[in-house]
Amino acid sequence: MNALKYISLILLFSLVIASCREHEKPKTISANTESMFNEDIRQYYFKTLDSAAYFIQKLDTANTLEINKKYFLKSREWYKRAEPMLIAYDYENYLSLNAPNLLKVEMEDFTDIKKIKPKSYQVLEELLYSTEEIFQKDLHLVLEYLKVRIPYIRKNHILYTQRDRHHLKMIRDAIVNIATKGITGFDSPMLANSLIEAIYNYESIQEVLSFYKSEFKDKTLYDEWTNEINKTIKTFKNQEFDSFDRYGFIKDHTNTQLALVDATASDWGIELNKSRALDPKAINLFSKNFFNMKMFSLQGSPSxxxxxxxxxxxxxxxxxxxxxxxxxxxxxxxxxxxxxxxxxxxxxxxxxxxxxxxxxxxxxxxxxxxxxxxxxxxxxxxxxxxxxxxxxxxxxxxxxxxxxxxxxxxxxxxxxxxxxxxxxxxxxxxxxxxxxSLTPFDSKFDRNMQGLEESLTKEEILGFNLFMGKAACATCHFPPAFFGTVPPKYDETEFENLGLTKNTDFEHPILDDDPGLYHPYEVEEKRHFFKTSTVRNIEVTGPYMHNGAFGTLEEVMDFYNKGGGQGMGLDVPYQTLPPDSLELSKKEIRSIISFMKTLTDKEYEQI
The missing domain is CATH 1.10.760.10 (Cytochrome c-like domain)
Known part of the structure; x- marks a missing residue:
């Protein structure tokens, strides 16, 4: 009898739950109100952060190196799944978790100078995978920070009142971030694990889109998204970092996905915010309207x-x-x-x-x-x-x-x-x-990326792929403008210390004595730092570097291939350029130079 009562109660409870669900307000997309999908996305975000935190907790200075490496890779995987949402909704913590292993100096005035040593996944990667002996104290400090910081981010999240357009922009920014930074090795300096980690990013994009599946008016558009992401993930699988075809990826996948974002905005009846650095309607990474010119102009400027x-x-x-x-x-x-x-x-x-x-x-x-x-x-x-x-x-x-x-x-x-x-x-x-007005985006490379012609040689395409991969040029010269303004927000321009020499006598190098960013605050850690310039039109803008020391692109490439000043044996304590040789062959250097020459805009091509 008791068993029958128990079963009856279970059935009654199930009927009540089913009835409540029948009366739940159906989820719909709205242009002007808080997204009804926030809870779905929030719960997925929590899952990624909780999983990243779970595996980071398992790292310990008492573990063997192999055990720590295993748990690091698992935690890093879940961090990468969280990354699209971190970039969109918690950018400062994204920068903190993803910071390169370089001292950060914040200089507001002479009395407010902060020197911050990063404790990020990149630092952890270098500690675990460097050929040098691990300093247990450094490892402990980084682990203690991450073990506290990730749960803190989860607890203090701000994913509450976002609208559907915010979630679509999150997807768009993730796509741009992967193409401009993710596939370059920017944040996986030791392992060059970028291609695998791009898969984790795309699987999160796919997960978010799945919440909206029933809300696509054009059902074939959702199918297009699914097919495109599946093809993209397949493109990354079983690929070597150095030989990956980044040119083909951006042209065939990134640009396709930007077009899908634009089509999705129309399908959902929403408009992405225009008060950001990037034009939300641009469907090509190398189009003239990729950047939102208004946001790079003085506020209140006339058109x-x-x-x-x-x-x-x-x-x-x-x-x-x-x-x-x-x-x-x-x-x-x-x-x-x-x-x-x-x-x-x-x-x-x-x-x-x-x-x-x-x-x-x-x-x-x-x-x-x-x-x-x-x-x-x-x-x-x-x-x-x-x-x-x-x-x-x-x-x-x-x-x-x-x-x-x-x-x-x-x-x-x-x-x-x-x-x-x-x-x-x-x-x-x-x-x-x-x-x-001096931004035509009409170089040979642009025209090929825009699908206006198919004129790039195999050498030029190889050069772009090397620039974006093995040679690590794009970890500082970010596409599509190829300078140091950092995607996907494009709100900060980087400065680097290359250990630049006074001339091209690399057998007897002499460090250039220009103090650069050392002035006006006289911060020693910023001595010899200079802004990262564009390589667009580089064929006609020599001589090169801030001191004009290099007369040819061959000399520029030789300098980088040697690992800058440190690589030549100079004392450059805060050099940001890795001192190890890039080990580029003469053919590879020729290819990179050939690619850079394709960035000459039409009006300068015949000069």
């Missing part, structure tokens, strides 16, 4: 127009804006040389060399800091330094205003474009607008 660009061009070429009336912006930034000057170091108004080489202005807009030492903040801001420098324009902003006010040729355009306000800010904005 870019042909007339405003033309005014900026005129001002850029106007020698009358300098004290001597003999130099303009174009004196050092010559259009035919992709806005460089062909000199080792820029020439001042007295005919003497300035401190550093003239950097290209092409694609400069997509950087977050300016000048090799990062002292310039924004395009409008960096112009101030040029105007005030006694060896350059040697003027002040008020004097420039007056020169333009008294020039009748400027009255009409300023009346039309700036409501007649001839201020130094509007003058600088016009020049900056012209510089912002």
């Amino acid at each position: 870019i127009s042909e007339e405003r660009v033309e005014l900026g061009r005129t001002l850029f070429n106007d020698k009358g804006l300098s004290r001597t009336g003999t130099i303009s912006c174009a004196t050092c930034h010559i259009r035919e040389r992709a806005f460089t000057d062909g000199r080792r170091k820029a020439m001042g108004n007295d005919g003497k060399d300035l401190q550093r080489n003239t950097p290209t202005l092409a694609y400069a807009v997509y950087q977050k800091t300016f000048f090799y030492d990062g002292r310039g903040d924004g395009l409008e801001g960096q112009i101030v330094s040029v105007v005030n420098n006694e060896n350059e324009f040697h003027m002040d902003l008020k004097a420039i205003e007056e020169k333009i006010r008294t020039n009748p040729d400027y009255i009409e355009p300023f009346n039309k474009l700036y409501d007649g306000e001839i201020t130094n800010m509007n003058v600088r904005n016009a020049i900056a607008t012209y510089i912002r």
